[in-house]
Amino acid sequence: MDMASTIVNGQAVPAFFYGTAWKEDATASCVDMALAAGFRAIDTANQRKHYHEAGVGEAVRRWFATNPRDSLFLQTKFTYARGQDHRLPYDPSAAPAEQVRQSFRRSLEHLGVETIDSLVLHGPELDRGLTRSDDEVWRTFETLRDEGRVAFLGISNVTPKQLELLLRRARTAPAFVQNRCYASRGWDADVRAICDEHAIRYQGFSLLTANRKLVAGPLVREIAARVGAAPEQVVFRFALHVGMIVLTGTTNPAHMRADLSCTGFALTDADVGALLRG
Numbered sequence: 001m002d003m004a005s006t007i008v009n010g011q012a013v014p015a016f017f018y019g020t021a022w023k024e025d026a027t028a029s030c031v032d033m034a035l036a037a038g039f040r041a042i043d044t045a046n047q048r049k050h051y052h053e054a055g056v057g058e059a060v061r062r063w064f065a066t067n068p069r070d071s072l073f074l075q076t077k078f079t080y081a082r083g084q085d086h087r088l089p090y091d092p093s094a095a096p097a098e099q100v101r102q103s104f105r106r107s108l109e110h111l112g113v114e115t116i117d118s119l120v121l122h123g124p125e126l127d128r129g130l131t132r133s134d135d136e137v138w139r140t141f142e143t144l145r146d147e148g149r150v151a152f153l154g155i156s157n158v159t160p161k162q163l164e165l166l167l168r169r170a171r172t173a174p175a176f177v178q179n180r181c182y183a184s185r186g187w188d189a190d191v192r193a194i195c196d197e198h199a200i201r202y203q204g205f206s207l208l209t210a211n212r213k214l215v216a217g218p219l220v221r222e223i224a225a226r227v228g229a230a231p232e233q234v235v236f237r238f239a240l241h242v243g244m245i246v247l248t249g250t251t252n253p254a255h256m257r258a259d260l261s262c263t264g265f266a267l268t269d270a271d272v273g274a275l276l277r278g
Contacts, residue, residue: 004038004263006245008152008175008201014041014073015240016260019205019249020056021045027055030251035063035072037256043178043203043247045077045122046103046110048087053110061112075118075176076107077156078137080125096133100140104149119150120178123157130165142172154178154203160190167198178203178247183211183278187242196243204239205247208232214278223271233262238275241267 006015018034020027020043031042042060045051053076063072078100081092090102107116119141125131144150154176155166167173177195181188181204188202195202208215220231227234236259239246248259267275 004260006201009199011151013152013201013245014039015245016236017041017043017073017075017203017245017247018256019043019247020052021050021249023055023249023251024052025055026251027052028058031056031059032062033251033253034256035059037253038260039256040071041073041075043075044111045079045120046089046107047077047079047084047122048089049083049085053107057110057112064112069113069115073117074111074113075120075154076111076116077120077122078103078141079122080133082125083122096136097140100137100144104144115148116150118152118154118176119144120154120156120176124155124162128159128161130162130169134166135169138166138170142170145172152176156203158191160194163191163194167194173198174200176201176203176245178205180206180210181239181244183214183275186278187239187276192242192244202244203247204244205249207235207239207246207248211235214275219274223267223275227265227267229262229265230258233258233265234267235275237262237265237267238272241272242276 004015005012018039023030044053044056046053089106090099121137125133141153145153152175153172155174156178158177177200179188179191192202214220215231215235220234224231224234236246250256
């Protein structure tokens, strides 16, 4: 295993995921560029409001024409109706379990595969607590995993209390938590602490866009100058250092390559401590 991968439940998983939200008609070309740059994990969702999953499928089909299925880690999400627009991937009148199965089948069709590496609940039904629908959705996730159609389960946009509730109720704990990560909030310290306690891998997204002030500030720029890296690379290297899986959605091929090359330098303990304090 190299520094561009990490171990999750005994399996090697890429430490960088390419995020495909908000790419629209450019989705396929962006995924093509990401794969050419060296990304081997793609994050998407069956949520047409923010993702073009079929566009992701165009690119991964091209990839799989010359590469085996296990050469690429595919992660998608089930999204409740409140997070969708009118282009729902399931029957809104169906029970939650059936909505999950309909969404999952559509994802397989979009991506041209028979299995998904990681299936993520794209946020609980409500902002607080967990509902009966959340329980039903998660049980369906667990069944898909039991059937061998999904390797890992995850949850996104989750609070510490919601994550603790899920861990108490679930038969299969999530392997991943994917949250927007703010330096001003301790880099989601409370959720990451729960993840550390339960051997869950934290996926951080919006590491740059949620932290523009820090990225452009004197601390990151001083570290970047000293290690000979870009400020963005420093943030990603820090995220890897504290155990995160990094999501990045840049559309610039040079930035894609630079993001992946952030493993080429190290941060000191003092650097990490200062960055943790934001």
